[in-house]
Amino acid sequence: MPFTLEQLTARFGGRIEGDPAREVGGLAPLDQAGPGHLAFLANPKYLPQVETTRAAAVLITEEALAELKGRGDALAERAFVVTPNPYAYFARVAQVFVAAAAPRVSAGIHPSASVDPSARVAETATIGPFVVVEAGAVIGEHVRIDAHVFIGRGTAIGEGSRIYPNVTIYHGCALEARVIVQSGAVIGSDGFGFAPDFTGEGDARTGEWVKIPQVGGVKIGADVEIGANTTIDRGAMADTVIEHDVKIDNLVQIAHNCRIGAYTVIAGCAGIAGSTTIGRHCMIGGAVGIAGHLKIGDFVIVTAKSGVSKSLPKAGMYTSAFPAVDHAEWNRSAALLRNIDKLRDRIKALEANIQSKGAPE
Amino acid sequence: MPFTLEQLTARFGGRIEGDPAREVGGLAPLDQAGPGHLAFLANPKYLPQVETTRAAAVLITEEALAELKGRGDALAERAFVVTPNPYAYFARVAQVFVAAAAPRVSAGIHPSASVDPSARVAETATIGPFVVVEAGAVIGEHVRIDAHVFIGRGTAIGEGSRIYPNVTIYHGCALEARVIVQSGAVIGSDGFGFAPDFTGEGDARTGEWVKIPQVGGVKIGADVEIGANTTIDRGAMADTVIEHDVKIDNLVQIAHNCRIGAYTVIAGCAGIAGSTTIGRHCMIGGAVGIAGHLKIGDFVIVTAKSGVSKSLPKAGMYTSAFPAVDHAEWNRSAALLRNIDKLRDRIKALEANIQSKGAPE
Amino acid sequence: MPFTLEQLTARFGGRIEGDPAREVGGLAPLDQAGPGHLAFLANPKYLPQVETTRAAAVLITEEALAELKGRGDALAERAFVVTPNPYAYFARVAQVFVAAAAPRVSAGIHPSASVDPSARVAETATIGPFVVVEAGAVIGEHVRIDAHVFIGRGTAIGEGSRIYPNVTIYHGCALEARVIVQSGAVIGSDGFGFAPDFTGEGDARTGEWVKIPQVGGVKIGADVEIGANTTIDRGAMADTVIEHDVKIDNLVQIAHNCRIGAYTVIAGCAGIAGSTTIGRHCMIGGAVGIAGHLKIGDFVIVTAKSGVSKSLPKAGMYTSAFPAVDHAEWNRSAALLRNIDKLRDRIKALEANIQSKGAPE
Missing domain, CATH: 2.160.10.10 (Hexapeptide repeat proteins)
Structure with a gap:
């Protein structure tokens, strides 16, 4: 059950940039997508993958698309569905594909x-x-x-x-x-x-x-x-x-x-x-x-x-959790923590000592 | 299956203060109880609720009842079952009410x-x-x-x-x-x-x-x-x-x-x-x-x-657990803990310095 | 289904010291073993139990056996199966005994x-x-x-x-x-x-x-x-x-x-x-x-x-876990940890004070 981009946006919203008749028949990550797939760009750090993906179309934000265009990328072959939340859009489309692929279960x-x-x-x-x-x-x-x-x-x-x-x-x-x-x-x-x-x-x-x-x-x-x-x-x-x-x-x-x-x-x-x-x-x-x-x-x-x-x-x-570190190092810190009152007492003694010597000349 | 207070104490112990023929047909907290309910006072801080509750009777300790009377409260309308452990008494009575209300299950x-x-x-x-x-x-x-x-x-x-x-x-x-x-x-x-x-x-x-x-x-x-x-x-x-x-x-x-x-x-x-x-x-x-x-x-x-x-x-x-605090504050303390040996070394250096200067004049 | 030691080593490897015809019909720890049992010595600290066990035979390493002999122990009555990993050997034999004792389950x-x-x-x-x-x-x-x-x-x-x-x-x-x-x-x-x-x-x-x-x-x-x-x-x-x-x-x-x-x-x-x-x-x-x-x-x-x-x-x-200690003691350390930045500041102040006084004469 492939969708054209036109059908897709009629159902899920978004603006098409490219050929509205282009068809997508499944979903995949940008770097694994094939020619029939719809991919999505949720994280700007994967922008370069949009240039190399084989996906039929990519879900993308206005901002990311503008940046791509600003780079002067040749996007002629690309098709996009522009949406404020490509990841959520992807999830909704995926739900439909998955439901369609699931075996029928009869009521009763x-x-x-x-x-x-x-x-x-x-x-x-x-x-x-x-x-x-x-x-x-x-x-x-x-x-x-x-x-x-x-x-x-x-x-x-x-x-x-x-x-x-x-x-x-x-x-x-x-x-x-x-x-x-x-x-x-x-x-x-x-x-x-x-x-x-x-x-x-x-x-x-x-x-x-x-x-x-x-x-x-x-x-x-x-x-x-x-x-x-x-x-x-x-x-x-x-x-x-x-x-x-x-x-x-x-x-x-x-x-x-x-x-x-x-x-x-x-x-x-x-x-x-x-x-x-x-x-x-x-x-x-x-x-x-x-x-x-x-x-x-x-x-x-x-x-x-x-x-x-x-x-x-x-x-x-x-928060109240510590991240795990080297065991021996941890044990040293933990032992000092257990005796942190002694450190405090030593600081106190130093302060008393200093004070008894009067302010610095 | 309501109980009179007399029936209740015959089964579960305790001393009645008030009308022994008064009936209770269910259990509820003091502040939610209605006229047919038995309530309980387990925590002295709820003592004021005993004065306002609509419960038919209240499970109470001798000490709490004495305090109520000491306050000069008009308790004439109240009925009490006095017991050293109102909460456990409540639990035992509740078990009976719940068992009676549960649907019969046939053996087999x-x-x-x-x-x-x-x-x-x-x-x-x-x-x-x-x-x-x-x-x-x-x-x-x-x-x-x-x-x-x-x-x-x-x-x-x-x-x-x-x-x-x-x-x-x-x-x-x-x-x-x-x-x-x-x-x-x-x-x-x-x-x-x-x-x-x-x-x-x-x-x-x-x-x-x-x-x-x-x-x-x-x-x-x-x-x-x-x-x-x-x-x-x-x-x-x-x-x-x-x-x-x-x-x-x-x-x-x-x-x-x-x-x-x-x-x-x-x-x-x-x-x-x-x-x-x-x-x-x-x-x-x-x-x-x-x-x-x-x-x-x-x-x-x-x-x-x-x-x-x-x-x-x-x-x-x-104990060995810390309570969660503001995340940024926690991270500052955690970083210092990880370097607590450096604090210790600085204290050591200060002590050495002080000592080399001799005792305060 | 008892095994002779000879049958055992034919199946699971190891070297027999003692009578190869000796039979074992079950497994038990050294201190609980009876005359028909195979026991094992995995931890050298239990070496003395080897001298007193009633087990028919003991799984043991070459090293442990050598130490026993070095003690001059009378081992004539003992039988051993010598293997580099008595615990794993024991586990494999136990699997066989347990499988044999389990009720048959028919396929289908x-x-x-x-x-x-x-x-x-x-x-x-x-x-x-x-x-x-x-x-x-x-x-x-x-x-x-x-x-x-x-x-x-x-x-x-x-x-x-x-x-x-x-x-x-x-x-x-x-x-x-x-x-x-x-x-x-x-x-x-x-x-x-x-x-x-x-x-x-x-x-x-x-x-x-x-x-x-x-x-x-x-x-x-x-x-x-x-x-x-x-x-x-x-x-x-x-x-x-x-x-x-x-x-x-x-x-x-x-x-x-x-x-x-x-x-x-x-x-x-x-x-x-x-x-x-x-x-x-x-x-x-x-x-x-x-x-x-x-x-x-x-x-x-x-x-x-x-x-x-x-x-x-x-x-x-x-590691990032602390061991539980006395609750009050823990709470004192935890409070100091929460304020460890103040200890750090006091050290800093002391250092500044010392430095302003010049190096020790």
Whole structure:
């Protein structure tokens, strides 16, 4: 299914520079593109590749195109689609090509699936083999639920959502439209809540951790993506909330009663402890840990591997991680850090000594 | 199923102050409670809410009630259940309300489940759709095993345990009574053990990592809870052991031949390397890493994000994590830390200089 | 199935010292071995255990045996198999004993499995209950796929591989021979790729994260092992590649377009961000984080909990983690570190003061 550039801009916008009848039948990076490909220039440092690419057409910004022309490059053979955001344009076109290339999946419920009679499954939804849909669940239009997924009682999956194999969504959760959940993710597991009930000290300590029933749910807004093996706990009393357009990577832990603001992205291996609120448009780096009961404002960036133990109400970038260096060198610095109070004391002694000698003559 | 306060105290203990016939039919926080609710005061800072709550009754300590009375508050309309631990009391009552509200699940084996004829499944157990129970496994009384769970050959699940959907428990493991395993958890996977068998240096290095068969099992004591997508490896020769009343959060890794002492809690994203022993009543914070072959004593607290590389035999609180601060400020401190030896040298030079000038006159 | 030492050395090499007809029927550590056991001495510090062990025979190096003899120990009753690498020898023998003890599993497809007619499954392969194998997948000779595994369309599983229960392998992936995948692992999930398409600042910011379709696959070389609940994302355009003989522990995240070099081992809870290349024979410690688009050379060791934010082209050991110490002590050092620029300024002031006083007389 090739597109002419004219068809492309009719659908996705942008201005054509070159032959509008030129066809593109696939996408590729500038340096790997062949004659039928659409390529894109997102980073100015690859400008020279535009001159040498074999791509049929290149997605480009006005500014980059002007610079190319300023260089006096012979662009006669080239065709361009000019757009303020070539990378996003590329992504949207790629989605269409990929969807067209994917095998057709027929709507309907696989005969091996176990769907409770009281669940409502839209006719356009696709339910894969060995899926379990419990009582009262609601599966929206064009939802696709892959093999081995578990949907608990009363849980709602919004239209156009895609749930990959082996995902578990407990009872009483609600996903809005177009949510994507990668394999192995768990949504709605019990939050980690126990009331300590112990008496006595030391070896005489007896008692138990009394489980607090977790009766809140998980609410997930439209256009959220959740990565493989990520876990999102249900709330204790109120819900855990993931607002719309949040993107969460793999192996992320989101504890009970968190609220993650719209458009925020959370990279892999991060963990957010209970009842913490994160604002909108935040970027949480890989393996970041955020303690419980904090408030993170809008537009906060936390760099990878950092730990957050206090609220960060103000927009900005925050860090507490060191980059790895030579092991022996690190150990020397670490030993000095452990004794940094001794350095401070030596400075103090020097200051006292100097002062006792009076001001310099 | 409302309770009168009299019925409540008959079952859970505590002393009634107010009308023993007053009924409670649900639980809620002080500030959200309605007239039929039981609320609780666990934290003295919420004492003012007790004066304004609409709750039918409040769980409270003797001390807090005395303080309320000391304030001269008009408590005539109030009813209290006085208990030394209102939060634990609340949790126990909540468990009963939640269990009563949950849909009845009939005992028995779902027709789609694959249960080996040599497995022993108690008549009161519930086995969900597509569950696999292998040869020789033993499923105790009132156990509930949800959809898509795998129970390997010879594994025993103790009475009253609850295994949520998509859990995998390998062969040769044993869970005692009332263990809860959240979805996606894996128990009994092979430990990470390989014998290096290489010769030669640099590019000439050849050989292989020879897998050490992992023939130990996993033993899990009574009343343990294991979080979603947590992994507990089987032992190499001896067993990996989780003692009773241990609570483990989501995405925690427990390597082969660890032993975790009773009542210890481990927060999300923590990782414990092989053959490490953790004592009783410890609290391991989120994203903590503990190296292998260490001994952690009883009553040890490791704060979130810390790394433990030496044994910690003594009770106490241990830390190695920094809180995130402004990125530019952090980078300045980090650069100075990397060159802290130069600061030390400058101090040394100053000391030498001062000394060569003799003691102050 | 006991072996005589003669049979053992015929199969696994090594030199017998003692009675070649002596039989061993199992393996055990030196201090737990009984009369029918083969034990091994890998660490010289356990040499005294060789003198007291009840094992029928001991795997030992020439050097250790010479030392024993030098001690004048009466070794007449002992039998030894002398080998340069007793631990690897032990592992290889253990594999045979364990395989022999494992219950026979018949080849074939479990009647409950859902295998697309266009998939090719070798006659010697074993497909467990509720397994899904999609169209065009290829399952090699002697592969064993356990319950609830999902194999996406067109994915190839190489001969002798073992896929444990509840593993998900998406479409378009390829595993070579003898790959082991522990339960809950996810291979081929979408990489975390989104093109930002936003305009406006602050509260006025609008737009969306446009998903970049992930059309690369995952290629996994022979003899790789992948731990429980580990995730390996598919590439965006090109493939994510795990070279042969790589060993990956539990709960590890490997992002899209990474390449992990042969023989590298990655411990639990580590995370590697997108497009990073790791060389051969590296050792990545537990909970290490490595940023994206980096190049890590061959023979690099990164110690546990470290964060890598720059390429490490040279072999060596790298670190950025502190060991946990007493909490109050840590907080004092951390406060001084946060103000280390003030210490630096005080040193500067002292230096200026000294200098203004002239050189020492």
